[in-house]
Amino acid sequence: MKMVAYIVVLVLFSITSSLVFAYDPSPLQDICVADEKSDVLVNGFVCKDNKKVTAHDFFFEGLDKPGNTENKVGFNVTTVNVDQIPGLNTLGISLVRIDYALNGQNPPHTHPRGTEILTVIEGTLYVGFVLSNQNNNTLITKTLNKGDVFVFPIGLIHFQANIGHTPAVAIAALSSQNAGVITIANSVFGSMPPISDDILAKAFQVDKQIIMKMVAHIVVLVLFSITSSLVFAYDPSPLQDICVADDKSDVLVNGFVCKDNKEVTARDFFYYGLDKPGNTGNKNGFAVTTVNVDQIPGLNTLGISLVRIDYAPNGQNPPHTHPRGTEILTVIEGTLYVGFVLSNQNNNTLITKTLNKGDVFVFPIGLIHFQANIGHTPAVAIAALSSQNAGVITIADSVFGSMPPISDDILAKAFQVDKKVIDLLQAQFLVKP
């Protein structure tokens, strides 16, 4: 009987698994920290020996520091991708901080390999993206205030402009270890060698004189095409521009059925209130505010989502895993002690780090991890997950609080303790109806 109960639990797990969004990254090992010293060229980077891996390989500091926006367009992107955090290799996610001067803008650009999910930390932005020809190049725009969240689907041209009276700051995550950037003006009018002015004059239906002027005015800041040959092919690749989840459909698919594009509005890519703290008045003293496909239907098929985590003093986000997503986290306020545990194959090595404001850390997909507030004040983090619906399995609740319970015979043997100890644990975690 107890065995049967156990199997039912497994079956329930596999049923939810069959509804999983299969499109997210799925690395072939726990971790594959990029080996900067290797000459071997692969898709992404060669892995460093796990014996030489430390917490530093998953860490970046200084994301609380503004970038210098004193340039022609008045913006600055601080990138935290696999070049800054070698541990991101094969994990399909990265983070950026964007600073906007007064009247500054992040000019029209695309990320060839990543969907972007952005939250405003300070200021007011006017943002938008343009659907492809097939969808009549429809422009979708929105004004964003502090705590608002917006999505820019993979490969689509988009922009952000500071329309407030103060500098603005955003934190954004991208569904790739190296999403790439193609700034339209630079790519079209500033390529090296230049695209023939005959071709551009015809493409833009203007006089060649105008094209020559535009070419002269564009300064190529960075040559992004060089990085393109090192593409990470493992990231999401939707089959259309957008597939906004249709919450009225009864049809069950992997993810959600798409709503008719004619009914899509900017609201489908929007969420507000991420500046508001969650209620940490619970046993563990923490609260997660989730912004996934349930809150933003436009995230469907795009392989990314965002959370805000609040921690009371001494609060913790207890050991858990995300079955479908790698997490990249940055500390907005306070001090956290964080860690993750490698799998059996890697001797269950624990990798830990103390994080302060502006620090960034990575929790690879599926690995058990935790965060604890070790400061004297409440702490806040923003984290992105490489799935539209990464899932959470809290170890204590899943093992000792499943419904029906896992047999205490099985657990006593698994944990090599007396059945009484298991019963005590189960009494703590079984939800009383």
Ligand SMILES: *[C@@H]1O[C@H](CO)[C@@H](O)[C@H](O)[C@H]1NC(C)=O
């Ligand atoms: C962005 O800011 C950093 C740090 O202040 C600076 O080194 C870099 O040159 C800036 N980039 C641009 C494009 O202005």
Ligand SMILES: *[C@@H]1O[C@H](CO)[C@@H](O)[C@H](O)[C@H]1NC(C)=O
């Ligand atoms: C695009 O425009 C065509 C022609 O006006 C129209 O038939 C079609 O429904 C439009 N598609 C969308 C997605 O708006």
